[in-house]
Every structure is written in C-alpha cells, then in structure tokens.
Amino acid sequence: MGTKGSANRQRIVDAADHLFYSRGYNQTSFSDISDETGIPRGNFYYYFKTKEDILAAVVDARVGEFKAVLKNCEEATSDPMQRLHALAQLPLQHETQVLQYGCPIGSLSSELVKEQDTEISQVRLTAVFDLLKSWIIEQLDKLGQSSRGDDIAKDLLARMQGIILIANVYNDAPFLHRSVNDLQSWLNQTLSN
Amino acid sequence: MGTKGSANRQRIVDAADHLFYSRGYNQTSFSDISDETGIPRGNFYYYFKTKEDILAAVVDARVGEFKAVLKNCEEATSDPMQRLHALAQLPLQHETQVLQYGCPIGSLSSELVKEQDTEISQVRLTAVFDLLKSWIIEQLDKLGQSSRGDDIAKDLLARMQGIILIANVYNDAPFLHRSVNDLQSWLNQTLSN
DNA sequence: GTCTATATCGAGATAGAC
DNA sequence: GTCTATCTCGATATAGAC
Numbered sequence: 001m002g003t004k005g006s007a008n009r010q011r012i013v014d015a016a017d018h019l020f021y022s023r024g025y026n027q028t029s030f031s032d033i034s035d036e037t038g039i040p041r042g043n044f045y046y047y048f049k050t051k052e053d054i055l056a057a058v059v060d061a062r063v064g065e066f067k068a069v070l071k072n073c074e075e076a077t078s079d080p081m082q083r084l085h086a087l088a089q090l091p092l093q094h095e096t097q098v099l100q101y102g103c104p105i106g107s108l109s110s111e112l113v114k115e116q117d118t119e120i121s122q123v124r125l126t127a128v129f130d131l132l133k134s135w136i137i138e139q140l141d142k143l144g145q146s147s148r149g150d151d152i153a154k155d156l157l158a159r160m161q162g163i164i165l166i167a168n169v170y171n172d173a174p175f176l177h178r179s180v181n182d183l184q185s186w187l188n189q190t191l192s193n
Numbered sequence: 194m195g196t197k198g199s200a201n202r203q204r205i206v207d208a209a210d211h212l213f214y215s216r217g218y219n220q221t222s223f224s225d226i227s228d229e230t231g232i233p234r235g236n237f238y239y240y241f242k243t244k245e246d247i248l249a250a251v252v253d254a255r256v257g258e259f260k261a262v263l264k265n266c267e268e269a270t271s272d273p274m275q276r277l278h279a280l281a282q283l284p285l286q287h288e289t290q291v292l293q294y295g296c297p298i299g300s301l302s303s304e305l306v307k308e309q310d311t312e313i314s315q316v317r318l319t320a321v322f323d324l325l326k327s328w329i330i331e332q333l334d335k336l337g338q339s340s341r342g343d344d345i346a347k348d349l350l351a352r353m354q355g356i357i358l359i360a361n362v363y364n365d366a367p368f369l370h371r372s373v374n375d376l377q378s379w380l381n382q383t384l385s386n
Numbered sequence: 387g388t389c390t391a392t393a394t395c396g397a398g399a400t401a402g403a404c
Numbered sequence: 405g406t407c408t409a410t411c412t413c414g415a416t417a418t419a420g421a422c
Contacts, residue, residue: 027219158352161358179348
C-alpha cells in the first residue's frame with residue numbers, strides 16, 4: 001500500500017471503473033484501459049491475472065465508494081428519515097451520468113447476470129446492492145419498521161432502479177426529477193404508518 | 194414472404210431473439226446462432242448485411258410480439274382498468290424467464306444505450322417501450338386520466354422495470370409476486386382519483 | 387439459394403528483455 | 405517493476421464453388 005506499484009494498480013482500477021460504467025464491462029477492452037491510463041496492455045498482468053480480476057477489483061472499489069457515500073449521509077444527519085431521503089436524492093447529484101449511463105450498480109448487475117460461465121460475477125454481483133439494502137434496513141430499524149424492513153428496502157431499491165432505467169433510456173431529466181420527488185412522498189407515506 | 198428463404202430468415206431471427214435475451218446482444222456470436230439453427234455462419238449474410246441488421250430485425254420481432262400480447266389483453270376485456278392490471282401481471286406469466294434473464298425490453302435497452310458508435314440502436318431502442326407507453330396512455334384516456342396519462346404511463350413502466358431488475362439480480366420469486374401485487378394496489382389507488 | 391473456405395481484425399493473455 | 409513483441413483464439417465479414 002502506498003507503493004508506486006499500487007499507484008499504477010489504482011489507476012487501472014479507476015480507469016476500468018469509469019469505462020465499465022460508460023461502455024459496459026464486455027465492451028471495454030484492455031486497449032481502452034491502456035489508452036486512458038497510458039499503461040501498456042501487457043503490464044496489466046503484473047497486477048491482475050485476468051480481466052475478471054479487474055472486474056472484482058472494480059466491484060470492490062464501488063463498494064468502497066458507496067460506503068463513503070453512506071458514511072457521508074450518516075455524518076450529515078442522525079435522523080434515519082433524513083438519511084433515507086438523502087439516499088433517494090442521490091441520483092440527482094449524479095444527474096448527468098445517470099441520464100447518460102444509468103446506474104453504476106444496476107447496469108453492471110443486469111449485464112453480468114447474463115454471464116453464465118463464470119462464477120465470480122455471481123458471487124460479487126450483489127455486493128453493492130447488499131450494502132445498500134442492509135444500510136436501509138438499519139435506518140428503518142431505528143424508525144420502528146424492523147418487521148417490514150427487508151420488504152421496504154427492496155421496494156426502495158427497485159423503485160430507484162426503475163426510475164433510473166427509464167430516465168436513462170429516454171434521457172429524460174424532468175422525469176428523473178419528478179420521480180425522485182414522488183419517491184420522497186412515498187417514503188413519507190410508507191414510514192408514517 | 195412465405196418462401197423458403199424467408200423461412201430460414203425467420204429461424205435466424207427467432208434464434209437471435211432468444212439468444213439476445215438469454216446471453217445479451219454483445220455476448221451472442223454468429224456461431225451461437227449457427228449452432229441453434231443449424232444454418233452455417235456464412236449464410237447469414239445472404240439475409241442480413243451486418244449483425245446490427247439482425248438486431249434491427251429482432252427489435253421488430255419483439256415489437257410484433259408485444260403488439261400481439263396487447264391485442265390479447267384487448268380481446269380479453271374491454272375494461273381499461275382490467276387491461277392495465279393484465280399488463281402489470283405479465284411478468285408473472287413469464288416468471289421463470291424474468292427471474293433468469295430479466296426483462297427482454299429493459300435488459301436489451303440498458304445494454305444498447307451504452308453503444309455510442311452505432312446509430313441504429315439509438316433509433317430503434319425505445320420502439321417497444323414507446324409501443325407500451327402509448328397503449329397505456331390509451332387505456333388511461335378511457336379512464337379520464339388524459340391529463341396525467343404520460344406521467345402515469347412512465348411511472349408504471351419504471352415500476353415494472355425496477356421490480357423485474359431486482360427480482361432478476363436476486364432471483365427472488367417471492368419479491369416478484371409481492372411487488373406485482375403491490376403494483377395492482379397502486380394502480381387502483383392512483384386511478385381512483 | 388446454400389454451403390465451405392478463408393480473410394481480417396481485435397480481443398485476452400504470455401514471454402522475456404531491460 | 406516496466407515495457408515490447410508476440411501468441412492464440414474467436415469474432416464479424418467476404419469470396420466464390422456448387
């Protein structure tokens with residue numbers, strides 16, 4: 001950690017993270033990553049054995065990114081309701097990217113779920129979703145919704161994914177804004193019971 | 194039409210339709226289609242100029258399939274509310290496929306929206322979504338919801354997409370059933386105003 | 387119309403010099 | 405640790421015999 005080698009490794013992961021998001025995993029080649037980093041293709045194999053290993057590192061990186069985002073939410077307010085609203089508004093903070101490339105979790109997941117041969121994808125696939133889900137459940141617990149926690153958490157994730165997918169396919173910013181707003185109303189209604 | 198050549202063309206489109214759904218467009222090769230149809234790779238170019246042309250034919254085919262489904266809904270009942278409920282329940286009629294491969298429209302769309310080079314994808318991409326949306330709006334008109342029609346239609350599509358994505362990624366049949374049920378309740382509430 | 391053989395390219399991956 | 409050169413394979417696509 002902190003060595004020069006790790007720095008290059010990190011640059012590869014960062015570039016792959018960005019490219020897997022904007023072009024998709026299968027449509028990103030080693031040449032693409034090489035072009036973006038300036039690191040020659042052959043060098044990748046000093047840090048990773050296969051392309052799937054890079055994918056695993058990218059998934060880990062995204063787990064880390066979302067952990068940081070959630071930590072931010074926690075530090076901004078201690079009110080679980082406020083925290084959930086902040087999560088629901090997250091797509092608006094990345095509006096341009098969301099409209100262009102969809103959700104970094106959802107789009108990657110729906111791409112990898114079709115990969116039948118490999119096994120790593122199936123294992124790590126839901127890592128970020130799981131992280132978000134348990135964080136949501138945590139907030140719901142504090143709101144006295146522990147019995148319905150799992151269901152509500154999945155509902156929230158599903159609604160966010162659907163909104164982002166339609167907003168992405170139609171490149172529809174007004175829809176994104178209105179739907180996030182509706183989602184807030186739904187949160188208020190659902191959690192007032 | 195009806196010639197032997199068209200029959201082979203149709204077999205290619207059918208196989209590609211199935212494979213694009215189960216493996217994804219980019220992960221389906223001419224060899225895969227050849228294996229499934231028994232028609233040699235080289236022969237494809239007698240019917241299609243490029244792989245994208247096959248994709249265009251598949252999208253057309255899916256438009257046709259969904260037109261037939263909607264026609265079925267219309268013939269089953271003349272009540273617009275019943276028709277919308279039938280649409281919402283559609284994922285349950287293809288439960289096994291939905292849990293394994295997601296939505297044939299949504300998953301293909303989110304794959305192709307990342308394709309930047311080509312232009313055909315951007316053009317035809319929303320063809321099936323557009324078909325469903327205008328059909329939904331049609332039913333909402335009859336229910337006196339013409340003012341909110343476009344918004345409600347997008348909401349319904351977004352909710353279905355989100356439900357299917359989560360059900361697919363987690364291979365979660367109970368969630369799919371419960372969520373479709375919730376969707377029916379939402380339809381009843383939203384359209385009773 | 388149908389099929390085989392082949393061209394061409396870019397992908398992931400390896401070997402080995404420095 | 406870093407880079408170049410190269411291997412192998414499978415992809416789309418083409419040519420041309422039958």
